[in-house]
Amino acid sequence: MDARGAAEGRTAVTLFSTDHRVIGKQYIGLALFSVLLGMLLSLVMRFHLVHPDSKVRLFQMLWPDGAPGGQMTPELYLSLMTMHGTIMVFFVLTTAPQSGFGNYFLPLQLGAKDMAFPVLNMLSFWTTALSLVTLLAAFLVEGGAPLSGWTAYPPLSGLGKITGPGQGLGQDLWIVSIALFCAASLMGAINFIVTVIELRAPGMGYFDMPLTCWGWFVTALISLFAFAVLLAGGILLLLDRSAGTSFFIPAGLVVNDQAQTRSGGSPILFQHLFWFFGHPEVYIAILPGMGLISTVLGVFSGKKVFGYKAMAIAMLAIGGLGFVVWGHHMFISGMSPYSSIAFSVLTLAVGVPSAVKTFNWLATLWGGRLRFSAAMHYALGFVSLFITGGITGLVLGQPGLDIYFHDTYFVVAHFHLIMGVAAIFAIFAGLHYWFPKMYGRFLHEGLGKLHFFLTFALVYAVFVPLHFAGFVGNPRRYPDFKEYEFLKTVLPLHIGVTHAAYTLAAVQLLFLGNYFWSKRRGAVAPANPWGADTREWSDD
Amino acid sequence: MAIAILIAALAGATVALFFQPRWWFPDAISAHARAYDSQLVITLWVVGCIFVAAQAALAWVVFRYRDRGQQPSAAAGNNTLELLWTSATAVVFLALAFAGQGIWAGVHLAGPDPAALRIETLAKQFAWTYRYAGADGVFGRVDIRQIDDASGNPFGIDSRDPKGRDDITEALLRVPAGRPVELHLKSRDVIHNFFVRELRLKQDVVPGMTIPLRFTAETPGTYEVPCSELCGLGHHQMRSSLVVLPPAEFDEWMREAQQKVAQP
Numbered sequence: 024m025d026a027r028g029a030a031e032g033r034t035a036v037t038l039f040s041t042d043h044r045v046i047g048k049q050y051i052g053l054a055l056f057s058v059l060l061g062m063l064l065s066l067v068m069r070f071h072l073v074h075p076d077s078k079v080r081l082f083q084m085l086w087p088d089g090a091p092g093g094q095m096t097p098e099l100y101l102s103l104m105t106m107h108g109t110i111m112v113f114f115v116l117t118t119a120p121q122s123g124f125g126n127y128f129l130p131l132q133l134g135a136k137d138m139a140f141p142v143l144n145m146l147s148f149w150t151t152a153l154s155l156v157t158l159l160a161a162f163l164v165e166g167g168a169p170l171s172g173w174t175a176y177p178p179l180s181g182l183g184k185i186t187g188p189g190q191g192l193g194q195d196l197w198i199v200s201i202a203l204f205c206a207a208s209l210m211g212a213i214n215f216i217v218t219v220i221e222l223r224a225p226g227m228g229y230f231d232m233p234l235t236c237w238g239w240f241v242t243a244l245i246s247l248f249a250f251a252v253l254l255a256g257g258i259l260l261l262l263d264r265s266a267g268t269s270f271f272i273p274a275g276l277v278v279n280d281q282a283q284t285r286s287g288g289s290p291i292l293f294q295h296l297f298w299f300f301g302h303p304e305v306y307i308a309i310l311p312g313m314g315l316i317s318t319v320l321g322v323f324s325g326k327k328v329f330g331y332k333a334m335a336i337a338m339l340a341i342g343g344l345g346f347v348v349w350g351h352h353m354f355i356s357g358m359s360p361y362s363s364i365a366f367s368v369l370t371l372a373v374g375v376p377s378a379v380k381t382f383n384w385l386a387t388l389w390g391g392r393l394r395f396s397a398a399m400h401y402a403l404g405f406v407s408l409f410i411t412g413g414i415t416g417l418v419l420g421q422p423g424l425d426i427y428f429h430d431t432y433f434v435v436a437h438f439h440l441i442m443g444v445a446a447i448f449a450i451f452a453g454l455h456y457w458f459p460k461m462y463g464r465f466l467h468e469g470l471g472k473l474h475f476f477l478t479f480a481l482v483y484a485v486f487v488p489l490h491f492a493g494f495v496g497n498p499r500r501y502p503d504f505k506e507y508e509f510l511k512t513v514l515p516l517h518i519g520v521t522h523a524a525y526t527l528a529a530v531q532l533l534f535l536g537n538y539f540w541s542k543r544r545g546a547v548a549p550a551n552p553w554g555a556d557t558r559e560w561s562d563d
Numbered sequence: 564m565a566i567a568i569l570i571a572a573l574a575g576a577t578v579a580l581f582f583q584p585r586w587w588f589p590d591a592i593s594a595h596a597r598a599y600d601s602q603l604v605i606t607l608w609v610v611g612c613i614f615v616a617a618q619a620a621l622a623w624v625v626f627r628y629r630d631r632g633q634q635p636s637a638a639a640g641n642n643t644l645e646l647l648w649t650s651a652t653a654v655v656f657l658a659l660a661f662a663g664q665g666i667w668a669g670v671h672l673a674g675p676d677p678a679a680l681r682i683e684t685l686a687k688q689f690a691w692t693y694r695y696a697g698a699d700g701v702f703g704r705v706d707i708r709q710i711d712d713a714s715g716n717p718f719g720i721d722s723r724d725p726k727g728r729d730d731i732t733e734a735l736l737r738v739p740a741g742r743p744v745e746l747h748l749k750s751r752d753v754i755h756n757f758f759v760r761e762l763r764l765k766q767d768v769v770p771g772m773t774i775p776l777r778f779t780a781e782t783p784g785t786y787e788v789p790c791s792e793l794c795g796l797g798h799h800q801m802r803s804s805l806v807v808l809p810p811a812e813f814d815e816w817m818r819e820a821q822q823k824v825a826q827p
Contacts, residue, residue, distance in 0.1 A: 098796040172793050178770055179753040179795060186688070186753060187795040273771025277710050277719075278752040279688065290754055290769055324628070325635035333645045355756070357769045360671035364664055371660040378652040379645070381617060386644070388624040390636030395629070400566055403625060407570050410617045411577065417610050417656065421663030424603055426670065427588075427763050430756065430791045476569065483573045491586035496760040498791045501799035507787055509589070509760065516586060 039149070041141035046148050047127030048461065051454075053152060054119035055538075058447070061110040064103045066528055069521040071095050073514070075503035088188075089167055098188045100502035101170035105189075106162070108173030109197065111443065112304065113204050114155055119450050120311035121246070122151070122211055125239040127461065129215065131559035132233050134224030139217040147210035154203035161189075161196040169194035172500060174301070177271035177293050178278070181263045185279050198261045205254035208246050215243035224558070230335060233557045234328060237335045238314025241342040242307050248346065249303040256296035263288070294356055298349035305442050306345045309409075310338055312449025313380060316402045319452050320384055322555045323399040324391025330383040337376035337383075344373040354422040355429050363422040370420035377413055381406065396553070397471030401452035404479045405445055411483075412440025415490070430500070433493020436486045444482045451475070451534070458541065459548030460559055466541045474533040481530060484523040488516050567626035574618035578611065592761040592782040592807065598666050599763040606659060613655075670764065670777070679743040679777065682736065685718055686748070686755035686768045689797030691788065692717045695731040698821050703727015710751070717751070731820045737806045739813035740783050746776040756792035759805050767792055780807040 037045060067082070078093035089099030126144065130137055138144045161168040166188040171180040175197065184191035219240045223232065232240070262268040267285075271293045274286030321328040328334060350358065350366030384406050393399065415437045419425050428434060451474075458466045492513045497504070504510035504517070551560035591597045683694040683702060696702050703724045710719035720727040738744045748757055750770040757776065758765040761784075766776045790801035808816065 096796070097799065101793070101796065101798075170796060176754055176793070179793065275707050276752055276770055277687075277707055280710075280712070282707055282710075288771075290771065326637075327639040329638065330640045330645055333640070333649075355765050356767050357772055357774045360667070363667060363671075367663065367667075368657065368660045371656040372653070374656050375649060375653045378656075379649050382644075382648045382652075385617075385620055385624055386638075386641075388621075388628060390638060391628050392630050392633050392635045393625060393628050395564070395566065403566055403570070403621070406621055407573070407618060410614065410621070411574075414610050414614050414617075417613075417659055418603070418606055421602075421606065421660065421667075423599065423663045423666030423670070424606060426667075426765050427599065427603075427760070429765055476565070479569065480573065483577065487577050487580065491580060491583075494587050496589070496758070496789075498758070498789050498799075500793045503799060506800045506802050507789055509787055513586065 039145060041137075041145045043126045043130050043138045043141065043144060044461075046144050047123055047125070049148050050118050050126060050151070051123035053148075053155065054115050054123055054450075057110050057114035057118070057155065061107050061115060062528055062531065064107040064110070066524065068100060068103050068107065069524045071100055071502065072504070073518045073521045075505060086167065095502075097502040098170050099167065101172075101500065102168035102189045102193070104500060105170055105172050105197070106158070106168050109158060109201075112173055112308070113201070114151075114158075116308035116442065116446050117208065117304070118151065120315075120446060120453070121215075121239060121242050121307065122148070124235075124315070124453050124457065125215060125242075125311060128457065128559050129218060129236060129239050130222065132236050132557050133218065133222055134227065134558050135218060135222035138214050139221055140214050143210050144214055147207045147214065150203055150207035150210070154200045154207060157196055157203060158200035161193040161200075164192040164196065166191045166193050169197045174297060175260070176297075177260060177263065177290055178276065181260060181271050181293075182276075182278055182283070183264055185281065195261070195264065198257050198264075202254055202257045202261070205250040205257065208250040209254070212243040212246035212250070215239055216247065219243070230332060233314070234317040234331065234334055234338075235311070235314040235557075237338050238311040241338045242310045245303045245307055245310075245342050245345065249300040249307065252296055253300035256293060256300070259296075260293065291353070291356055291358055294353050295349070298352040299346070301352060302349040303342075303345045305438075306341055308442050308446045309449075310341065312405065312446050312453075313338065315449055315453050315456070316405050317380075317384065317387070318555070318557065319398050319402040319456055320387045320406075322553050323394045323396055323402070324388055325394070326387060326391045328383070329386035329389075333379060334383055337379045340376040341373060344369060344376070348373050351420055351422075351425070354425045360422075367420055367422050371417065374413070374416055374420070377409075381410060395472075396455070397466065397468050397475060398452045398455035398553075400472055400475040400479075401448050401455060404475060405448040405452060407479075408440055408445040408448060408482070411487070412437060412442075412445055416441070427496065428493055430498055431493040432489045432497045432499055435499050436489035436493065439489075440482075440486050444486065451478075454538070456553065457559075458545075459552045462542050462545070463548055464541055464545030465548050465552065466545060467537050470533060470537045474530060474537065477530040477533070478527065481523055481527040485520055485527055488520050492516055564626065564629050567622045567629075570618055570625070571622040574615065574622070578615060581607070581611070588763075589761050590782075591763065592780050592784070592786070593763075593778055594781070595666065595669055595778065596761065596763040598669060602663060602666050605662070609655065609659060673777065675745065675775065676743045676777065679745040680738065681745050681747065682738070683718070684736070684746045684748045684757060684768070685751060686757070686790070686794075686801075687717065687751040688753060688795050689790070689801035690717075691734070691736070691757075691801070691803035693733045693736045694718055694720075695733070695817070695820070697729030697731055697824065699726055699729055701726045703730050729821065729824050731824055733820070735804050735806050736788070737808055737813060737816060738780055739810045740781055740807050741779065741810060743777065743779045748774040748776055753794050754792050755790050755794050755801065758789055758791040759786055761786045762805075765791055780805070783807045783809050
């Protein structure tokens, strides 16, 4: 074999590795690519919201059909929004904390050589990658990407091109992508669950596991039940679109002046299936972060995590209760008003274990000796954002109050803070904390802290004002606000938010630069740089 | 240290924003909307106090326990504390859940009012149409094969049904002030959403279902109705208006509208 062939052979081995560390890094790489793409899409949307009549050459080059003459069409805006949400929820928030960090560190922390099923692990990564490629392909097909949002409610998503551009092949690709993602997540979930049950070090009981392992374990249990249901919902939707079935299509529709012949389906049924997955998905994104934040706060306080057992039980409670609150996404959907009352009480009940976690984090800090590493900064930022984003759940969880706020920017602000930004702060904390283990070098601490301070202030500047657009009643998923008199008042607010968003995105270059620079040139790290007592630092 | 100050500053700025008058609700125009506002204000005070207490506690422990060479405490848990804060949180959260049910029940659990003015509300991509029963007080039958937007029959009112001949079809939702109104929300294609900010009412309009929505508007005026469930590329332009008229003006308008359909 010549030198070139040997090099290609090595690449292939690394690409299709069954080593959990390689796979963990691959997932993190995929999430990093996705988060950059998702952020760029959000910048294009923020630009369009405040300059709806601007003609931009770049848009025309990127989307000749969606932006003729550089003028963005509403359908292009909606497709960017759909792709932004889908990319961020699935390929960033579900991928990095669980599949990325989890794959790398779960076996190390349990004292196992690898995950229980290494080949299945590789397969689940490559299925995820295929899913991402399938999703992005929707940009390239006729009609472009789908415009029905990451929630894809039928009949808008169930009847094909007749309901709008992007609802043809673009929507099909979206569903196939999600189905592939479900399959990959199910494989991952089985692997994580079996690893935790079977491969704990001799003598390590469940309540001896670090809280990070608890986070990944409960997340895997949630994934197993949630993604199975989403997969079923996706398949039924695909059948409605391509096989003429009518699971979600009722009788008597006249769409775009054409009478439809289907009958017998229920649009609300899809919402039940979707949110049965969709609400637990929030915890899939946040539970691994909760585990990590507990660890980081403990290590940098010089203390044990306060209330370890209560923290583990709170995670189980969140995982369990998380499955019986999905109806709070559907208070105004037309489902029985009596079920709203039950969902409301259960929703506020799931807030209790979340509050318990916050109390224990504060108690962990209490009486400690706090060392302000970059990772510690992100962990403290996480707690602050978790409070800010979580607390509005007490408003939205009341069906009576949700009536006004549903589908306004208040909800946009709520879920971006709690599910998006808080989870991403946990990812930043994880990268700073574990980088020495993953690459043998430190991420630059000073640069990390600078990035933290700017990012922390700017996410407040972006997302807190959006609540007030919600107070005005500003509906979400509008490409522009020109049609309504009452929306003229919120335009200055949106202009401010857009500028904060530009700055926030620019600040992320600090992190990217730090990441790639430190991988090669960062200060060399000792074996256990933070003085932690979990196994990943003593292994090797 | 710096982070403690920043947390306190950001929390303070967040709270301060709640005292600006510019981006807030429009004035309430019904008893329900006023009840809504008072439940919201109560909730915001509770939420605000928790928010301030939690962020202040976070900033304070970060400041207080910054590294000054002290010996970290060995405390690793306290079951009494766990029990205390779990039950305290549960009481506050569940109290909010129960307190909030009143306004929900007011909108959705009250039975139909026979004296209410019934108006059929039809949503389609991307327009709203309203149908009044006319002089006979009965809605005519509908036949979807007769739907024809161009000739002004988006409902598909059946021309063979005499009860439908006096039905009034309108692009604006006109209602009399002070009289209970019952909308029958229907969609012809995808899911839409009927939202009137001043009434604090929002309801999905779902194809295949007829969803009742009841309200009594008190203050005459014109209020915008923005579609609030993503329905396609024209979603942001699917605009309608609720026009609340003094009762005498409404009766006058109704009389004229009835005369117009009587002499085609």
